[in-house]
Amino acid sequence: MLIDQKIEKFVKREGRRPRILVSSMGKKRHNQDTRLLATLFAETGFDVDIGPLHQTARGTARMAIENDVHIICFLSIENNHKELVMELARALKAEQAENIRILVGGAIPRSDYDFIYSAGVDQILNSVRIDKEAVNRLLDLFE
Amino acid sequence: MQTQEYIDGVLAKNRRIVAKTITLIESSLPSHQDIAKTIVDALLPHTGKAVRIGITGVPGVGKSTYIESFGLQLVKQSHRVAVLAVDPSSSKSGGSIMGDKTRMERLSLEQQAFIRPSPSGGTLGGVTRRTRETMIVCEAAGFDIIIVETVGVGQSETTVASMVDFFLVLMLAGAGDELQGIKKGVLELADTIAINKADGNNIEHARKAKIEYEKALNLLTPSSKIWSPPVLTCSAVTLDGIDEIWQTILDHRKKLESSGELADKRRKQALDWMWALVEEGLIDRFYKNPGVGKSLPNIVKSVEKGITGPTVAAHKLLYLHDLCFSESDYEG
Numbered sequence: 340m341l342i343d344q345k346i347e348k349f350v351k352r353e354g355r356r357p358r359i360l361v362s363s364m365g366k367k368r369h370n371q372d373t374r375l376l377a378t379l380f381a382e383t384g385f386d387v388d389i390g391p392l393h394q395t396a397r398g399t400a401r402m403a404i405e406n407d408v409h410i411i412c413f414l415s416i417e418n419n420h421k422e423l424v425m426e427l428a429r430a431l432k433a434e435q436a437e438n439i440r441i442l443v444g445g446a447i448p449r450s451d452y453d454f455i456y457s458a459g460v461d462q463i464l465n466s467v468r469i470d471k472e473a474v475n476r477l478l479d480l481f482e
Numbered sequence: 483m484q485t486q487e488y489i490d491g492v493l494a495k496n497r498r499i500v501a502k503t504i505t506l507i508e509s510s511l512p513s514h515q516d517i518a519k520t521i522v523d524a525l526l527p528h529t530g531k532a533v534r535i536g537i538t539g540v541p542g543v544g545k546s547t548y549i550e551s552f553g554l555q556l557v558k559q560s561h562r563v564a565v566l567a568v569d570p571s572s573s574k575s576g577g578s579i580m581g582d583k584t585r586m587e588r589l590s591l592e593q594q595a596f597i598r599p600s601p602s603g604g605t606l607g608g609v610t611r612r613t614r615e616t617m618i619v620c621e622a623a624g625f626d627i628i629i630v631e632t633v634g635v636g637q638s639e640t641t642v643a644s645m646v647d648f649f650l651v652l653m654l655a656g657a658g659d660e661l662q663g664i665k666k667g668v669l670e671l672a673d674t675i676a677i678n679k680a681d682g683n684n685i686e687h688a689r690k691a692k693i694e695y696e697k698a699l700n701l702l703t704p705s706s707k708i709w710s711p712p713v714l715t716c717s718a719v720t721l722d723g724i725d726e727i728w729q730t731i732l733d734h735r736k737k738l739e740s741s742g743e744l745a746d747k748r749r750k751q752a753l754d755w756m757w758a759l760v761e762e763g764l765i766d767r768f769y770k771n772p773g774v775g776k777s778l779p780n781i782v783k784s785v786e787k788g789i790t791g792p793t794v795a796a797h798k799l800l801y802l803h804d805l806c807f808s809e810s811d812y813e814g
Binding site: 353382383388391405406434 | 497501505514572575578584587590599601
């Protein structure tokens with residue numbers, strides 16, 4: 340199925356577009372990649388929330404709950420994705436919001452995949468960009 | 483979740499349930515809207531006391547940064563602040579980018595604050611119903627100050643002005659062309675104009691702009707007998723003037739309350755709300771009407787090709803709507 344059709348189906352079922360929070364966690368500035376990612380999602384038909392820079396895992400969870408997003412997406416820039424994923428999953432669980440999906444992008448070594456999948460991540464992007472195929476797989480999570 | 487759980491959750495100030503209730507209100511599914519209606523109805527008796535503030539300004543005027551500073555100050559005075567922001571959706575992809583919170587870094591972490599950006603969703607007027615009902619939910623959840631932020635382009639400021647008690651218009655000081663590009667309509671709606679970014683080298687410009695706006699406002703007939711909109715300057719960075727604006731809002735409120743204008747305003751808001759719902763309902767029924775639905779694509783094509791004139795086509799569509807009226811409107 341094409342992305343457009345999947346989104347249309349999603350809207351018919353949920354009453355709104357898929358909503359995603361693109362969060363910038365960590366100390367470094369990676370505004371460019373985050374903004375590009377947000378734009379790509381919006382162009383695909385998502386409603387996109389952008390979090391403030393240097394957001395903490397708890398801050399991200401709270402914003403995700405307040406804005407009632409379906410997905411949280413963040414990029415691993417400082418090779419601290421393991422800690423971030425665990426903190427985020429814990430923060431979501433504390434607020435009974437573990438049904439929010441997590442998408443992680445960036446240079447993540449294959450050897451970490453098992454760990455972060457079992458920590459609660461639903462999908463891993465192999466880069467800081469997202470392509471049609473990845474969006475398609477992301478939407479499949481909600482089928 | 484059951485309807486009662488939503489109602490109880492909102493009244494218990496549960497952040498997640500407040501958020502979920504807003505989602506129901508914004509949903510396009512009729513089943514969600516039915517539940518939302520019941521919830522809003524049940525919450526209405528718990529509302530009416532909050533200060534409702536509308537804030538508008540052109541993109542780049544610094545609305546979000548202003549709300550961050552303003553909101554933090556209110557939180558410090560133990561107020562509970564809800565910020566509702568409407569972001570325009572792209573008409574091409576339907577998606578939207580909501581980046582207000584990037585500039586409300588500290589406020590978004592405050593326990594006493596709730597910030598919810600909403601996509602406009604491209605539905606005509608849809609913003610009206612949803613924002614009003616969302617305001618009700620926030621008030622019922624104990625937020626005593628509701629800020630509605632809107633982009634100062636198009637129709638949205640008129641809509642928002644009709645649902646708040648105080649309408650603040652943020653402006654920038656330019657280099658002598660202050661009054662260019664401002665719609666008279668926006669000035670008429672304003673309860674206060676604030677020249678933002680009055681800091682550093684810009685203070686002198688802001689002062690000049692203030693005088694220009696005061697002159698412009700003098701030419702307008704004030705919409706209220708007891709209030710003439712002041713022009714203030716402020717800076718969301720140095721925090722100069724932020725408190726003065728809050729004092730102005732309180733002063734405005736006091737005057738409105740004692741003169742009975744607030745009660746009048748609330749009555750007028752209720753009527754505006756009703757008419758907005760009627761208009762939305764009519765548009766909705768038109769598009770859902772089976773008679774219209776069947777012929778719409780052909781009529782649109784025929785107008786595009788120049789075979790049918792726009793007036794004839796519009797007349798025909800409305801006629802088709804009236805024909806199928808009973809079927810479509812009473813089935814549910």
